[in-house]
Amino acid sequence: MTYRAPVQDALFVMQELAGLGQMYQWEGCEDATPETAQAVLEECARLNEEVIAxxxxxxxxxxxxxxxxxxxxxxxxxxxxxxxxxxGWQGLHHPSAYGGQGLPKLIHAACTEFVNAAxxxxxxxxxxxxxxxxxxxxxxxxxxxxxxxxxxxxxxxxxxxxxxxxxxxxxxxxxxxxxxxxxxxxxxxxxxxxxxxxxxxxxxxxxxxxxxxxxxxxxxxxxxxxxxxxxxxxxxxxxxxxxxxxxxxxxxxxxxxxxxxxxxxxxxxxxxxxxxxxxxxxxRGLEYMFVMMNAARFGVGVQGIAVADRAYQRAVRYAHDRVQSRPVDGSMSKAAPIIHHPDVRRMLMTMRALSEGCRAMALVAAGAHDAAHAHPDAEVRRDSQAFYEFMVPLIKGYSTEMSLEVTSLGVQVHGGMGFIEETGAAQHYRDAKILTIYEGTTAIQANDLVGRKTVRDGGAQAKALAAQVAATEAELLAREDAQARAVAHRLAAAREDFLAVVDFMVAQSRSQPNAVYAGSVPYLMLAGNLVAGWQMARALLAAQAAASRGEGTNFLTAKVLTACFYADHVLPRTRGWREAIVGGAEALLAMPLEAF
Amino acid sequence: MTYRAPVQDALFVMQELAGLGQMYQWEGCEDATPETAQAVLEECARLNEEVIAxxxxxxxxxxxxxxxxxxxxxxxxxxxxxxxxxxGWQGLHHPSAYGGQGLPKLIHAACTEFVNAAxxxxxxxxxxxxxxxxxxxxxxxxxxxxxxxxxxxxxxxxxxxxxxxxxxxxxxxxxxxxxxxxxxxxxxxxxxxxxxxxxxxxxxxxxxxxxxxxxxxxxxxxxxxxxxxxxxxxxxxxxxxxxxxxxxxxxxxxxxxxxxxxxxxxxxxxxxxxxxxxxxxxxRGLEYMFVMMNAARFGVGVQGIAVADRAYQRAVRYAHDRVQSRPVDGSMSKAAPIIHHPDVRRMLMTMRALSEGCRAMALVAAGAHDAAHAHPDAEVRRDSQAFYEFMVPLIKGYSTEMSLEVTSLGVQVHGGMGFIEETGAAQHYRDAKILTIYEGTTAIQANDLVGRKTVRDGGAQAKALAAQVAATEAELLAREDAQARAVAHRLAAAREDFLAVVDFMVAQSRSQPNAVYAGSVPYLMLAGNLVAGWQMARALLAAQAAASRGEGTNFLTAKVLTACFYADHVLPRTRGWREAIVGGAEALLAMPLEAF
CATH class of the missing domain: 2.40.110.20 (Butyryl-CoA Dehydrogenase, subunit A; domain 2)
Structure with missing residues (x-):
């Protein structure tokens, strides 16, 4: 089996973070029970693992x-x-009036990841x-x-x-x-x-x-x-x-x-x-096409997550099998499987944290999309729609950029074998590179994020998002747990970087449009990183809660540790982007075109 | 012409930063005058541009x-x-006793870049x-x-x-x-x-x-x-x-x-x-092989610089030619060449800054290698040797990792055309991926940097390097120039991050070897980034001095701006690595192997 669909992780995120548990109570979503979701994901996993992968x-x-x-x-x-x-997979979330299953986007998004990874x-x-x-x-x-x-x-x-x-x-x-x-x-x-x-x-x-x-x-x-x-x-x-x-x-x-x-x-x-x-x-063609394109952009973001997870799984298998060198801590006297080496674990954890963080971001956004359409409360619908629209460029932009990093690490874990085509790791590296380009390049996503999603409302939605992050920080601190506290501090630092950049974008968009747009992609990366890290922090809270209910499993342990790793290794990247954005445009704009 | 060898930049770095001007005074280096170097580089450029590229x-x-x-x-x-x-290119730096030209490594390194880019x-x-x-x-x-x-x-x-x-x-x-x-x-x-x-x-x-x-x-x-x-x-x-x-x-x-x-x-x-x-x-085979491998590691680092520069040149050409969308600042009423768009310029400047920074790092190290062998002063020889040995893992590790980023950006600048093989950008992306693997993966370089180059002497060489960086900061501040001052501040921040990590490595290497080695690659990236940024800062000083002597050219303007861009956009990445290294190993080491 070359691919195992991450059914457990998807269901965990859907239930604990993305509102699957409530959805079946909404009109039109009656079929979307957790039981149905599980059955659908398991059947989807089987087809993709056995036939398509x-x-x-x-x-x-x-x-x-x-x-x-x-x-x-x-x-x-x-x-x-x-x-x-x-x-029935083509019609999974399309209306039953035309032969579809009418299931929500949340379930469809998870299934889309599986077929794309396959x-x-x-x-x-x-x-x-x-x-x-x-x-x-x-x-x-x-x-x-x-x-x-x-x-x-x-x-x-x-x-x-x-x-x-x-x-x-x-x-x-x-x-x-x-x-x-x-x-x-x-x-x-x-x-x-x-x-x-x-x-x-x-x-x-x-x-x-x-x-x-x-x-x-x-x-x-x-x-x-x-x-x-x-x-x-x-x-x-x-x-x-x-x-x-x-x-x-x-x-x-x-x-x-x-x-x-x-x-x-x-x-x-x-x-x-x-x-x-x-x-x-x-x-009005472009307007219609944008509907289609927004769905497709979300879909391409999910492709990034999918390819990243497939690359991760392949790298983990290799790291368990390949024996090379003794561990640096002297714990073994013979050459060990390379997963024992700290740098290999760092690479695997980076791959895993990025994939899981982006999966959580995408599924939470899909849940918001469903709430925007079917939630009984009009205010929730409106807020969910605004949240979802803010998320689309992050899901497309950040998840695909991270897939480049993850598939590159996937080759790296394999060493020289990674460069040999028959190993399979190189295919993911080659496949992933289109994802940051089609359905709007990362720069196009970043333009959308800056112009339509941040500056147009004076940063209101961006700040609403930051307030939600701050609420999660408060929950983490209230837990009085060392891991939760450490994650809260990392999250707060990243949120402050985000807010500083939002202020810069909003304040300078008219007077210095070139400087603002020179920072657009770093802003997208910063925002995507923050949101994925925030979802990992929420996942840590949910996993700790489940563990305290006695649901002690490797899965929950790994979720907590992966969230901590995200906070320690990935979230701190925000500072570099902030510095580059705020006050970093001068030299690049001053460069004469003929001097390039 | 698909490739133009960067003769002017190489000569600038060799003369202003790497000591070419003094070298011909050393015994055995009499032929290595600036004039000879220029003639050799120009002839090398011609062959590579016309025949090999x-x-x-x-x-x-x-x-x-x-x-x-x-x-x-x-x-x-x-x-x-x-x-x-x-x-005569195969024998360029080999002894004349065996038919070589006997020229120093500094000249050979520049020529090696050209043939690898070609x-x-x-x-x-x-x-x-x-x-x-x-x-x-x-x-x-x-x-x-x-x-x-x-x-x-x-x-x-x-x-x-x-x-x-x-x-x-x-x-x-x-x-x-x-x-x-x-x-x-x-x-x-x-x-x-x-x-x-x-x-x-x-x-x-x-x-x-x-x-x-x-x-x-x-x-x-x-x-x-x-x-x-x-x-x-x-x-x-x-x-x-x-x-x-x-x-x-x-x-x-x-x-x-x-x-x-x-x-x-x-x-x-x-x-x-x-x-x-x-x-x-x-x-004693491995010992001999290491001599060969150290030369080869330096050579592979130069390959990274070479492929990066080739990708940069291709992207610049495309960005000048491809017309798409109006500039965001409203300065043109029609679609413009994409080099007018701030994000395209950000990508090109990132590619350029990384390539130039690593070129300067490699050539300065090559100059140190020559000084270690031929300088009349024994102390200089000893210090130069220590400096060179510290540089080898940075040149191999950082320059090749940066080549992955640069070649990826190279594809990205081309948009959809970048993914089409006939465009040529994809080849650089595929070619570059072996560079972080062969002649010792980035992790192997990082082990060398941590173990043999940093911990073994208690951080002495690392701190000597930081002191040299600090001296450059002082020179920048003394210039009383806004650009120089801004670069000095960025450099100081990066140096402090470096020193914090060196202290961590030295203090924890015995008690927490796994934590230290979990941070080895981020440390290598941080150190490489600092050194390349430092060389760009030295280049800024030299370019400003040359400009003040009236040598006003696009080249000098671009050099100053590229150094500023490196400081603004690339140097600030050090903070994220520092955070990841110092205190970031716990989760990755706690992860049970079966939970991956």
Missing amino acids: PLNWTGDVQPSSFEAGQVRATPGFQDAFRQYTAG NTSFALCPLLTDGAIEALLTAGSEAQKACYIPPMIEGRWTGTMNLTEPQAGSDLSLVRTRAEPQPDGSYKLFGTKIFITWGEHDMAENIVHLVLARVAGAPEGVKGISLFICPKFLVQADGSLGARNDVQCVSIEHKMGIKASPTAVLQFGDGGGAVGYLVGEEN | PLNWTGDVQPSSFEAGQVRATPGFQDAFRQYTAG NTSFALCPLLTDGAIEALLTAGSEAQKACYIPPMIEGRWTGTMNLTEPQAGSDLSLVRTRAEPQPDGSYKLFGTKIFITWGEHDMAENIVHLVLARVAGAPEGVKGISLFICPKFLVQADGSLGARNDVQCVSIEHKMGIKASPTAVLQFGDGGGAVGYLVGEEN
Whole structure:
């Protein structure tokens, strides 16, 4: 078994930190009992451990392949995708009206981690399909929803997001794909889209492309972009497939990682125009796409956690098995498994603490998302929504950046073997590097965090978050326990660093926008670090409480120690970022462009 | 041109910081005038920019290949190697008695950076040959030196280091390859060596393998290991090649990076025993090998600087060309080249500051190495030697770790294009990951730093270093300049963090060895960061002085700003490491092994 889904840790976080225990009392969430959650996670773990995880390496050595407009998925992926969708996993959190299970995002988020850890390339196909479903749920007509969503949930069709063009990546205002209105109310699309994940493949009968394009005469910039459905095969009135649409895959990319996930260049309209159907209203496409993108950003953050945990598990196995050198404390007279060496343990604990901290951050945010939609109290709903929105750039930005560190440590623990591809550690390192880039680079997340999430409300939400952290510090201090107290002090120091930076951001955003944005990514890292460390501190409290109820297990011991380690080794990084942000922009802004 | 050798920066550091201006006055260094250094660096730059750099990508897509015991190098490598050795580069710092140029390490170090930046895979072949030459110079007999060194300097033969076996990597006490004495004074070798860089290839007529093995009856552990010459082809009395020796390449590895460098599994003695010749005395092999390894560790640190600089140059080019989004300060009404965006500049400045800081650290250490050998004053020689030895683990450990950060940022600056292999940024990211592993992992360097370099002398050398840093702070403060003063304050904070950690290491090494070694890598990072930042501060002083003499150039402006950026953004990281080291080991040591 190369992957063990962290069912116990996910359930612990869901119940103790993310509000799973209350959720089933909310209207529409009646099915989301702790028992159901456990059953769902266990079943999800089984499928991913047994069926999907073994295909991860296969996908690296036999990537999806392209020939004459056709893409063939990695051998085994078709069958795995059939099992995945037959098990109902594609519809897990989508409405039952369209064939979904209607479970909350909290349960879905945990399951998403498992499939991404099992096989990131594979998991991208359902992740993009989820995004297409969300966009249609938000803005599609009833007829569009009824036509397109059920087959996607069944896995007969899949979905894609078509945003990027060669000249338009982070900057979607530069999109040029054009849409010409037709007499029958449809449009004809013309243009080239690149970096289209699972944009062409042979795992499903049809592919529902959601495409950003400009209607002739639309305003310049982002306010002139509309969203279109452009299916690979046109759909007839009875739902059966009709003619092949004029959208062609002209190539797929040769990438450093996630090689099994085909990244397509799609050509629309070379044969007279690809038939597209407007979603919602003209010129509001970006707004709709943002709904989808926010879900996808959360999803990519979870990918970071997933890849990190897989890398951690692999490194732990190796550290138990590999025998090399005597322990420095003289406790053994012979060479020992390397997990006995302090630096190997430091690396493993760093990997573990970062993964667990980010998992807790993501699941708590997912719980807040559910509360924002279903909690009976309007004030809780509003606060939960504000909290969730603050979290999205942290989950996307921080969890993916931490996955780079964790997968790098994963290779390092293996020594020279880590650099040999067959060992498997290198794949995680290569796969992870896309996560800080797609669905908005870390800088794009940081812009969102600074502009929309921090400065716009004068730092109110950021300070509300800090107040919650301070409340946890008070709980820790009240425990009168050495470990809890130590964590409280580390947390307080990190919170003060956070607040100093928030004050700087809010105060200087108008007068020194360049200095503020020069600090945006360090601010994102600082905030993500604080929130993940805060959740670990909450986990320590919950684990100590459970242990005091007599639930003494290795799991609880490890949770407390991992929280302490996070506080000791990871939280203190905030000081460096604070120093860099506050007063650290001058030199970088003064540098003449030609001097670089 | 995909690579521009940083001739100006190297010469600036060599003259202003590393003592090049004095060196030609020392006995044996008469040729090392600043003029000669400049001419050598310019010629080296030309060869590497024009001939060797263009083969870097070729090597990634057409790696060295293995068939039936033969390894074929990447197309173009043979010819490039002929040009490299014909130019005298292999012998640059080796004694003229054996055909070398006899130039100091300072000049050689700069040249080594250029060839490694041009093509890391290619550069490994001369790097290993250098190691073999150094080992023979240290411990070989006069006959061995005369026989083997000149052909290696001429490039007709190359050299290798055969240490690692499947069960013996970081822990060489586990070496099992055995050597049986023969009546004629030679030995027969039997065993398997792995991870042998350029262990087999078709770029030279012969390969001089230096092999660690145990003579029958030798003591257990590292004190029973001897060093042998085991040439691929036996050498006849007249120096011509004789019979093929019984050493066979049985496979090469499939690696994540440096794919053009063949990493061989070598089988010794399957056909009755490989003929080996003892180097020096029996059972002193590891001691000799350490001479070679120290040179190689310095060389690998330089590889980190090299790959980082290449990644930086690529990212700068892309950032000037790629147009995306309007600047946040509203200074342009249209999408701008991304170098206008503050976060892109932050990334580029981070890459630049780390690369320049580590280059300065390495060249200053190289200058100290030369002073240790050739300075007329015995006290200076002794102090320089102690300084150099303290630097080696920092150069190897910190420069390679920083290369991971820099190459990751290099991909990030490219956005989605960075993940596409053809862009080239991904190759640097993949190549760099071996640098923190081979020639001793970062943890092995950190053990050396803690044990042999810090604790053994009670922190004396570490404190002497801190005193030198403090002297630079005083110079900065005396300048009465805002930038210099700001750098002085950052430097003082980092130095205090360093001293606190040194005190902890020295005080606790006996009572809490596990806690001390749990902090060894963070200590290495802290110390490397301090030293690189200190050299940048010295560079600021030198650049300001040069500017005040009227030498006003973009180069001097950029140097001052890069030093300020290092101080503002990179130096403050020391606090996080200090906190992690001092009092941060408890949780990681308390974690039960079965709970990982």
